[in-house]
Amino acid sequence: EAQVTQNPRYLIxxxxxxxxVTCSQNMNHEYMSWYRQDPGLGLRQIYYSMNVEVTDKxxxxxxxxxxxxxxxxxxxxxxSPSPNQTSLYFCASTASGGWDTGELFxxxxxxxxxx
Amino acid sequence: SQKIEQNSEALNIQEGKTATLTCNYTNYSPAYLQWYRQDPGRGPVFLxxxxxxxxxxxxxxxKVTFDTTLKQSLFHITASQPADSATxxxxxxxxxxxxxxxxxxxxxQVTL
Numbered sequence: 001e002a003q004v005t006q007n008p009r010y011l012i013x014x015x016x017x018x019x020x021v022t023c024s025q026n027m028n029h030e031y032m033s034w035y036r037q038d039p040g041l042g043l044r045q046i047y048y049s050m051n052v053e054v055t056d057k058x059x060x061x062x063x064x065x066x067x068x069x070x071x072x073x074x075x076x077x078x079x080s081p082s083p084n085q086t087s088l089y090f091c092a093s094t095a096s097g098g099w100d101t102g103e104l105f106x107x108x109x110x111x112x113x114x115x
Numbered sequence: 116s117q118k119i120e121q122n123s124e125a126l127n128i129q130e131g132k133t134a135t136l137t138c139n140y141t142n143y144s145p146a147y148l149q150w151y152r153q154d155p156g157r158g159p160v161f162l163x164x165x166x167x168x169x170x171x172x173x174x175x176x177x178k179v180t181f182d183t184t185l186k187q188s189l190f191h192i193t194a195s196q197p198a199d200s201a202t203x204x205x206x207x208x209x210x211x212x213x214x215x216x217x218x219x220x221x222x223x224q225v226t227l
Contacts, residue, residue: 004158031212040123042219043159043204048212056213090158094212103149104212106158 002027006091006107013081014115021076021110023091029105031094032074033058034066036087037109043090049074081114088112117143121205121218128225134195136221138188138205145207148181148188153202153220162203163190195225 004025013019025032033048035058045058049068063085065077074093078085089110096102120139128134138148146167151159165172165181165188172179178191192199202220 033212035217040219043217045213045215050213058213088156092158096212102212103161103164104151104159104215106160108158109156111156 002105004091004093004105004107006089006110008110009108010111012113012115015082016080019078019081019112021078021089021091021112023074023076023107024072025074025091025093025105026072027093027095027105028071029093029095030071031096032068033092033104034064034074034076035090035092036060036085037090038087046076046089078112081112083114086112086114117141117216119143119205119207119216119218121203121221123219123221125222125224128195128223130196130225130227132195134192134199134223134225136190136203136223138190138207138218140186140207143186143207144183144209146210147208148179149206149208149215150177150179150188150190151204151206151217153204155202159204192223195223197225197227199223200225 034046035043044060047066049055091107092104094102118141149164150162153159163179176193180189202222204220206217208215
């Protein structure tokens with residue numbers, strides 16, 4: 001089954017404790033992206049990757065890091081989480097490599113709470 | 116600055132009626148417009164894509180229109196069912212997935 005898998009789905013952590021949210025897709029997609037979703041603000045892009053070893057900032061990259069060492073994986077790293085990073089996070093992918101607008105396939109989301 | 120507006124108030128309609136959701140944008144010249152469905156606590160699911168040179172797109176009970184003069188897209192669900200209850204997001208881009216910008220969504224509630 002074609003899917004985007006995120007882990008963990010739910011996480012409660014404390015300020016400053018480094019964490020990684022993993023994202024993996026099994027569709028051989030070139031393009032992957034991370035979003036956060038907050039009430040009243042909608043989906044905002046954090047980082048995106050056009051292909052392996054190619055990443056770029058989205059609209060709200062502060063406090064986040066990403067890497068793309070393999071085509072299927074695109075982890076989101078919070079080096080020192082703060083309460084304002086409490087949010088619902090989504091990973092997404094598409095086959096187009098970003099040069100066209102094919103549909104985005106989203107993961108199920110990771111709800112992160114930073115105390 | 117670029118702005119995408121969807122009605123933040125929930126839309127309540129009766130089963131069997133046609134639901135119409137609106138997506139307005141300003142300071143933007145999108146080449147593509149997409150609609151997604153999102154259920155509570157779940158990831159958005161793609162529904163339809165319409166290009167700037169297309170006036171209308173249909174898929175089963177769904178219809179999307181795209182008026183670049185009015186800077187507006189309308190999303191219609193005909194013969195609506197309670198299972199159609201969800202939040203619907205519009206998303207626009209000038210041409211690449213990396214520049215896809217989402218609206219905040221409109222929640223649709225279909226009652227019996």
